[in-house]
Amino acid sequence: MAKVLRRERLVPNIHLLEVHAPEVARKSRPGQFIIVMSDERGERIPLTIADWDAKRGSVTSIFMLVGTSTQKLSLLQAGDDLPVYVGPLGRPSDIQNFGTVVCAGGCFGIAAIYPIARALKQAGNRVLTLIDVKASYLFYWEDKLKKVSDRLFVSARDSRYDSKEYIPYKLDSLLKAEKKIDRVVAIGCTYLMYRCAEATRPAGVKTMVSLNPIMVDGTGMCGACRVTADGKTKFACVDGPDFDGHTIDWPELFSRRKSYFDDEVKSLCAFERERFP
Amino acid sequence: MTEKLEISAELKARLKAEYDKDWRKELRKSLPVKERMKVPRQKMPEREPEKRNRDFGEVNKGLDLEAAVLEARRCWDCANPGCVSGCPVSIDIPSFIKLIEKRDLVASVRKIKETNSLPAICGRVCPQETQCEIVCNLRKATGVPVAIGNLERFISDFERGEGKVFLPEIPPSTGKKVAVIGAGPAGLTVAGELAKKGHRVTIFEALHIAGGVLVYGIPEFRLPKAILKAEVNYLQKLGVELRMSYVVGKTATLEDLKKDGYDAFFIGTGAGLPNFMRIPGENLVGVYSANEYLTRVNLMRAYEFPVYDTPVVRGKRAAVIGGGNVAMDSVRTAKRLGAELAAIIYRRSRQEMPAREEEVKHAEEEGIEFHLLTTPLRYIGDEQGRVKAMECLRMELGEPDSSGRRKPVPVQGSEFITEVDLVVVAIGQSPNPLMAQTTPELRVGKWGNLEVDWKTMGTSMPGVFAGGDIVRGGATVILAMGDGRLAAGEMDRYLKCGQR
Numbered sequence: 001m002a003k004v005l006r007r008e009r010l011v012p013n014i015h016l017l018e019v020h021a022p023e024v025a026r027k028s029r030p031g032q033f034i035i036v037m038s039d040e041r042g043e044r045i046p047l048t049i050a051d052w053d054a055k056r057g058s059v060t061s062i063f064m065l066v067g068t069s070t071q072k073l074s075l076l077q078a079g080d081d082l083p084v085y086v087g088p089l090g091r092p093s094d095i096q097n098f099g100t101v102v103c104a105g106g107c108f109g110i111a112a113i114y115p116i117a118r119a120l121k122q123a124g125n126r127v128l129t130l131i132d133v134k135a136s137y138l139f140y141w142e143d144k145l146k147k148v149s150d151r152l153f154v155s156a157r158d159s160r161y162d163s164k165e166y167i168p169y170k171l172d173s174l175l176k177a178e179k180k181i182d183r184v185v186a187i188g189c190t191y192l193m194y195r196c197a198e199a200t201r202p203a204g205v206k207t208m209v210s211l212n213p214i215m216v217d218g219t220g221m222c223g224a225c226r227v228t229a230d231g232k233t234k235f236a237c238v239d240g241p242d243f244d245g246h247t248i249d250w251p252e253l254f255s256r257r258k259s260y261f262d263d264e265v266k267s268l269c270a271f272e273r274e275r276f277p
Numbered sequence: 278m279t280e281k282l283e284i285s286a287e288l289k290a291r292l293k294a295e296y297d298k299d300w301r302k303e304l305r306k307s308l309p310v311k312e313r314m315k316v317p318r319q320k321m322p323e324r325e326p327e328k329r330n331r332d333f334g335e336v337n338k339g340l341d342l343e344a345a346v347l348e349a350r351r352c353w354d355c356a357n358p359g360c361v362s363g364c365p366v367s368i369d370i371p372s373f374i375k376l377i378e379k380r381d382l383v384a385s386v387r388k389i390k391e392t393n394s395l396p397a398i399c400g401r402v403c404p405q406e407t408q409c410e411i412v413c414n415l416r417k418a419t420g421v422p423v424a425i426g427n428l429e430r431f432i433s434d435f436e437r438g439e440g441k442v443f444l445p446e447i448p449p450s451t452g453k454k455v456a457v458i459g460a461g462p463a464g465l466t467v468a469g470e471l472a473k474k475g476h477r478v479t480i481f482e483a484l485h486i487a488g489g490v491l492v493y494g495i496p497e498f499r500l501p502k503a504i505l506k507a508e509v510n511y512l513q514k515l516g517v518e519l520r521m522s523y524v525v526g527k528t529a530t531l532e533d534l535k536k537d538g539y540d541a542f543f544i545g546t547g548a549g550l551p552n553f554m555r556i557p558g559e560n561l562v563g564v565y566s567a568n569e570y571l572t573r574v575n576l577m578r579a580y581e582f583p584v585y586d587t588p589v590v591r592g593k594r595a596a597v598i599g600g601g602n603v604a605m606d607s608v609r610t611a612k613r614l615g616a617e618l619a620a621i622i623y624r625r626s627r628q629e630m631p632a633r634e635e636e637v638k639h640a641e642e643e644g645i646e647f648h649l650l651t652t653p654l655r656y657i658g659d660e661q662g663r664v665k666a667m668e669c670l671r672m673e674l675g676e677p678d679s680s681g682r683r684k685p686v687p688v689q690g691s692e693f694i695t696e697v698d699l700v701v702v703a704i705g706q707s708p709n710p711l712m713a714q715t716t717p718e719l720r721v722g723k724w725g726n727l728e729v730d731w732k733t734m735g736t737s738m739p740g741v742f743a744g745g746d747i748v749r750g751g752a753t754v755i756l757a758m759g760d761g762r763l764a765a766g767e768m769d770r771y772l773k774c775g776q777r
Binding site: 259 | 483484485493521522523524527528529549550551553555559560561562563565566568569572573577578582583584585586587588590661662663709710711
């Protein structure tokens with residue numbers, strides 16, 4: 001059992017969840033994740049660790065409202081108990097002084113990229129951060145990211161922003177404008193990570209992506225999260241979640257992410273019926 | 278078949294003392310062996326196949342008291358019982374059976390629990406036919422052994438039914454702290470044994486329910502979760518502390534736990550790494566490892582979706598690859614989840630199948646198809662990346678291989694394609710690598726297994742012991758429990774003397 005310290009809506013479809021989990025907080029590193037289950041009947045879902053405070057004993061994640069599990073999480077209040085909150089899982093991100101690094105985050109990935117950008121900055125890198133959301137009223141954590149970035153670029157798919165700023169295009173123009181980009185780290189929906197990997201492929205700039213396949217146990221036991229990297233099957237929970245985006249079999253990942261699409265709709269309908277009979 | 282285990286002098290003396298007791302002598306005299314041999318083996322009552330293959334209720338119903346007493350009468354109470362030599366946890370089998378014959382059920386429960394903290398589980402999932410029953414002297418004489426497993430189950434069910442769980446007397450605390458990593462059969466056994474000796478035991482478990490393979494792997498229809506829960510509650514009553522959702526190696530390393538004051542460790546993290554065949558299409562949607570398929574259904578209760586949130590693919594044509602108990606559990610689960618066709622695909626013949634005879638029999642009765650001497654070559658997906666068919670190849674048996682079983686060889690040109698919408702790969706598991714990766718001092722064997730001294734179950738690190746599938750690869754629940762019992766004895770010695 002872990003206690004919820006704070007659950008708040010940051011923007012219309014994105015929520016913050018801060019949980020009292022001192023042991024997880026003590027061990028957390030950038031790029032790792034936790035697995036949470038909202039109630040006894042819930043599903044075990046992975047969430048990236050967006051921040052932690054070892055002194056306070058707390059761990060923070062950001063999630064986007066999608067299906068039943070995230071709906072349930074979004075209804076939590078401070079003081080509620082979570083039956084499962086386990087971590088930190090996965091391998092930490094590779095943090096070194098690479099030189100110039102582009103950190104790209106979309107939607108929930110804006111939070112997920114934050115501890116990585118912070119660690120890369122501390123390691124002496126020049127950090128260029130790109131963030132993207134569907135509409136401009138969905139921005140959050142810009143101030144936090146500004147503090148750990150040398151430059152911050154924002155883009156949104158509405159009229160206030162130029163469509164040329166969309167992360168993959170911006171990556172493309174940065175690759176041309178900057179003398180040297182040593183590495184790109186991209187976190188967000190599968191499509192965004194795929195597009196980032198494709199954008200840097202011609203120039204051959206190493207692009208790390210944090211993959212988000214469906215998981216169950218998160219410790220390598222079940223193999224639900226298998227992805228193909230370099231033609232070999234890997235388990236994202238123990239071999240990842242970070243992979244070189246240029247080696248990933250993206251079509252396979254897209255279809256595996258959608259494994260339970262119909263069931264997810266069914267589950268959400270059942271949940272809504274239960275709440276609003 | 279399991280090797281006959283050596284009986285220690287201490288155990289021999291214990292058996293002899295019980296054998297020589299007056300009531301045992303009288304009981305032996307009360308019915309001549311000839312009469313005992315006339316009693317037929319009592320059949321385990323089962324639910325009807327056509328009903329049980331639609332739900333997750335338990336298949337075996339258990340013997341009633343009269344049947345159990347009759348079955349107990351079949352045992353000759355031999356002077357040199359073979360059965361005990363086949364039991365990895367050294368249960369005094371003749372004593373507990375004779376106590377059933379005497380109708381002293383409470384004493385019978387206590388007798389079993391002297392060496393086995395989890396009899397309700399063993400009575401259900403142990404392969405007794407290759408352990409204690411195969412070396413039963415009655416079997417040697419007539420071919421039909423005493424139903425030791427069914428009696429063990431009977432007596433543990435009696436105890437639970439009574440609601441009066443017997444707790445042994447626990448000696449004063451030794452002040453020593455033990456960390457058990459993994460709440461599977463090996464870890465639960467170690468915890469029970471060491472708690473009974475007065476040590477403070479904490480079990481660290483990665484999942485949210487204790488039991489390991491007993492909870493995520495073995496289905497409800499073979500081992501109801503309520504029974505497992507009762508056995509775990511018993512351990513808690515013995516003073517064992519459970520820390521759930523705690524991944525040793527991630528949440529804290531073994532080194533961290535040492536700093537927290539733990540004096541000895543037992544690693545029982547199991548064979549939590551599913552094997553795949555590495556053939557094309559294995560990552561299509563609808564192709565599962567048995568671990569994932571069974572975890573979704575058992576641990577996460579996908580069979581009650583959408584009341585429970587975790588979904589699972591419900592195939593109409595289900596193929597399960599493999600011939601072991603895990604394959605049987607998977608294929609019978611698929612049938613219960615509505616598969617019109619649920620089939621085992623196994624590359625050798627029925628004779629080489631490693632599954633228990635009882636499981637194969639139950640599967641056949643429930644309408645499972647067996648495609649023997651067949652192996653998959655590749656899986657074929659639709660445009661959405663979901664499995665829709667598989668290509669197979671027929672095999673025939675050639676010369677014996679290193680395991681002594683005849684090696685399957687492909688029949689040229691025998692490829693065929695069949696439609697499937699659910700595939701479960703149940704070809705075995707490897708040891709989970711997490712502990713070894715995060716504890717570099719642990720010596721690891723060829724298959725990622727932890728290396729131990731088989732006499733003590735001690736690893737390469739002093740004070741750190743291991744057992745079960747993390748050292749064996751993929752074995753059975755009872756062998757894991759046997760390892761746990763052996764390790765617990767050595768750990769107790771280590772804790773008392775400070776060395777092993």
